[in-house]
Amino acid sequence: MNAAAQAKIRVATTSLAGCFGCHMSLLDIDERLISLLEHVEFDRSPLTDIKHCGPCDVGLIEGGICNAENVHVLREFRKNCKILVAVGACAVTGGLPAQRNHLSLEACLEEVYVTEISLHKGMIPNDPELPLPLDKVHPLHEVVKVDYFIPGCPPSADTLWKFLTDLLAGRTPTLGVELIRYD
């Protein structure tokens, strides 16, 4: 690794039970993305083809936890990232997907995948390739320790920019009241 690469901070990102809106908000820093790329290199992320999170300085996670695979990925991030950040409403609280928590998962699946006139109940997709859904959607901090929480649906591009530039400068990130929103 050359000196320039060593100076960069390594960032991994993923979306669990989210909509990728937080990733879109990160891209909404627009031209600032080009200067960000001078200081940051990406590990696992929807923007790269790295499939597993390796040792990183920062992990940004959007979305809550809705199935067994989400738990696995979240733990891999926690293990490898010095700083783990819950980005956006779903990661912080479970968000809109968690509104299914008052419903029975089984009833949801049956409603969707089993025909009313059917006598068979076997066509709920159940292949071993499909990760087991959890009966509730959980926020990240119920499963692992989380270092920072950034609320918002999604957090604004300016919020994410301020957070990342504070980290890059070695400061403890602080968001003023104008950068924190709960929409």
Place this chain on the structure above:
Amino acid sequence: MNNLETAAHPETLRRVAIEPITRVEGHGKVTLLLDEDDHVLRVRLHIVEFRGFEEVIRGRPYWEIPVMVQRLCGICPVSHHLAASKALDQIVGADKLTPTAEKLRRLMHYGQILQSHALHFFHLSSPDLLFGFSSEVAKRNIVGVAAAYPDVARQGILLRKYGQEVIRHTAGKRVHGTGSVPGGVNKNLSLAERDELLKDIYQIIGWCRAAVQIARQLFEQNLAEYNAFGRFDAHSLSLIRADGAMDLYHGGLRASEAGLPGAGKTIFDHVDYNHYWEQISEEVKSWTYMKFPFLRALGPEHGWYRVGPLARVTQCDFIPTPLAEKERQQFLAFDAGSAAGSTLGYHWARMIEMLHAAEVIKELLHDTDLQGNDLVTTGERQERGVGIIEAPRGTLIHHYRVDEHDQVIRANLIVSTTHNNQAMNEAVRQVARQYIDGRKLTEGLLNHIEVAVRAFDPCLSCATHALGKMPLQVELLAADGERIDLLTRGACDAEPSCC
């Protein structure tokens, strides 16, 4: 020939998984089963999450729906925002929107097309196209593009930015805005906002034209490979304007048979989408949460189809803006029509649509109706509403039923990516035959599979959140693919029982 969907003794075969599929939106994986000689015996694209969005929105007041459902997808929230609004227009009895409302929504939608297509081409797919499908994994991303082709990366970022700014000025914010409401919109476009957007539109059109040329040059430079890559024949489905023009906001349903562009026979045309279920049905397979839609007239085996840019560009009679129409003609004529039937032709068609979106935005910005103050209409309250729109990735269907307490009691959503389910499976199986079968697997070879998936710009979040409840045909298959049982719900002429 083995269709690669099922294999006789899967437990005896070697499994290779591409997981997660990267540089796409959402969660999916591809599994390959190979025998000891590295022959591919089974390939499946799996959608691995279940959300049950329709269940979540039951009981909510209907006016919350356009804001709730866009949380299906952060890349194309406007599509869900508008498809839901169109369905709810019918609920509130708004048969015809005011000119200001209709044009504001169109502006928002074409802004969305522009930003989403730019994101897909530049941020997600360009690394494969510019560096090669087997290029070095560390470089094969937008960071690598920014280093090797700084102008291309910068234009991609600024094109997306412009589309996002159109959305911000019409919807209130870039991701998950609130501008569209049942019966209309809640703001107009101020003169200051208009002037800010007008300032850059000619530069944007110029960059869109350049992007079409990049797509064309990629075909010219790699003609044989691009034409053959993951190629298969498929029918097409999209909305179409009454005069046959491309219209991404509204129209009737058109489906065409596979064949050279313009030569394919029309299966149905200008169908009122309020009865979409008479044309389309779906089946379920055990190994993916995404259903498999098909045209009823042709049945599940032969009735699957493509949606999205390639379907729209090839089956419309014309594009109603001059620069994009000229590019469409050249695309259709290129190499005797072969590019227009190829899987990678999606990229070229997508860039033509991006140019079209920029031209439409320019026209709309010059329309003073956008500064009108008559924003909302209502009429006689209805119980049911259907809204269909051509989202960046294809035909998007929202269908709601609302009770006398204004609560949603049923919802049915069929998202763009779901329509492409079989087509994407066909593409990855074809690539597996062409590139993987009998060879020692490398990372670069496996990326070819993902290149085929990416061509469709799948939005797997949408596909996992939204689970249609249309009339269903369920097929129970043995491991060798033999059909054990078949169940069907819903007669052709009946509305889906859910709605």
